[in-house]
Amino acid sequence: MFVNLQSHAFAGNPLRFKTPKPHDPLSPALALETLKAQLLDDIHQPFSLNFKVLPYRKGSPLASSTSTDGDLGPKWHLGWITLADCKALFSASGVELTGDSMVYLGSSSEQDVVYWAIDVSGENSLATEFVSKQFCFVELRTLMVATDWADERAMADLAVAGHARALMEWHNISRFCGSCGEKTVPMESGRRKQCSNELCRRKFYPRVDPVVIMLVIDRENDRALLGRQSRFVPRMWSCLAGFLEPGESLEEAVRRETWEETAIEVGEVMYHSSQPWPGITFTTLV
Ligand SMILES: [Zn+2]
Missing domain, CATH: 3.90.79 (Nucleoside Triphosphate Pyrophosphohydrolase)
Structure with missing residues (x-):
């Protein structure tokens, strides 16, 4: 199987979900x-x-x-x-x-x-x-x-x-309102939701949680740092990854997560690319 590292799985959705004209029948x-x-x-x-x-x-x-x-x-x-x-x-x-x-x-x-x-x-x-x-x-x-x-x-x-x-x-x-606890109802054909409480009517939009995935490399010794979780099958290893915390840059998240997981300090951080991921996360590959 050919794997193109320039294109990412789940990216490149060809469907249009916003129309420039509100009266477009496809809206x-x-x-x-x-x-x-x-x-x-x-x-x-x-x-x-x-x-x-x-x-x-x-x-x-x-x-x-x-x-x-x-x-x-x-x-x-x-x-x-x-x-x-x-x-x-x-x-x-x-x-x-x-x-x-x-x-x-x-x-x-x-x-x-x-x-x-x-x-x-x-x-x-x-x-x-x-x-x-x-x-x-x-x-x-x-x-x-x-x-x-x-x-x-x-x-x-x-x-x-x-x-x-x-x-x-x-x-x-997102079945319930985070402000008042009432049920939310779908709006705009399920593209957003709104609180059903007439006194609240708070609007909710799908959001994503950004994640960084990093391949930490040791140039001098030609090595890469990988990790494994206890639920992994034998011989399975993966890059380190973690969620961004509030007020944190991508580079800071890479350094913090690597330090927390492995006690290794990261030097220069280089951005590679980004991709959506099923669920509610958005990943940045560095
Ligand atoms: Zn509410």
């Missing part, structure tokens, strides 16, 4: 109107749009694989399904599908397609409906390892899946 608000009309089988739909839905279960997207010739192993694809199929599967398990339970992922203006994610973890019978001979829920890191990094389309899919996973996770951990 989150207007796409949601059309989605709700389609769910109700309303013949007077505001716009003609195509919808694709990516179901998630416990942080894992629906995916399918096709076998390939040679030693490359199976090729994985995200399990996008049509809105009609999604509706039928919900109906089969007796769960109501509403527009408010779906999260807007973005649009592709070429074919007027809007992409949505939906979390089906809540009810086992529902999640089971989505699994078939072709589809199963696959952990995102498994997909990352199985993806051919030279395949641009597969890498773009991986970026969309990571973006959706981050939004799903944010929805799960």
Whole structure:
């Protein structure tokens, strides 16, 4: 497998999730109107749009694989399904599908397609409906390892899946207002949330926790400093990493984390690149 160190897994999401014009039918608000009309089988739909839905279960997207010739192993694809199929599967398990339970992922203006994610973890019978001979829920890191990094389309899919996973996770951990404790409700097709308390109405946006990942090197002796956690499989080692603390620069975080973990003092710190990471973190590689 070819690994390009200039491109990173989960980066390069090709979907557009902001539109410059608020009246664009592909915008989150207007796409949601059309989605709700389609769910109700309303013949007077505001716009003609195509919808694709990516179901998630416990942080894992629906995916399918096709076998390939040679030693490359199976090729994985995200399990996008049509809105009609999604509706039928919900109906089969007796769960109501509403527009408010779906999260807007973005649009592709070429074919007027809007992409949505939906979390089906809540009810086992529902999640089971989505699994078939072709589809199963696959952990995102498994997909990352199985993806051919030279395949641009597969890498773009991986970026969309990571973006959706981050939004799903944010929805799960932001159910209540941090100011008054009331429930939060999704707004702008799940792109933000708001406190349901009329006296509070605090707005919440998905945020990320920055992480530094560092490869500490000893130039004189041609060595690199790696670490291992007790949960790692035998012979597995990794770069050191850690969260930024409030009021800390990237370089300071690199020095502090390395010192805390290994008691080794770091000299010059050089920035390499950055990437999103599924969940709610954003990593800087130094
Ligand atoms: Zn509140």
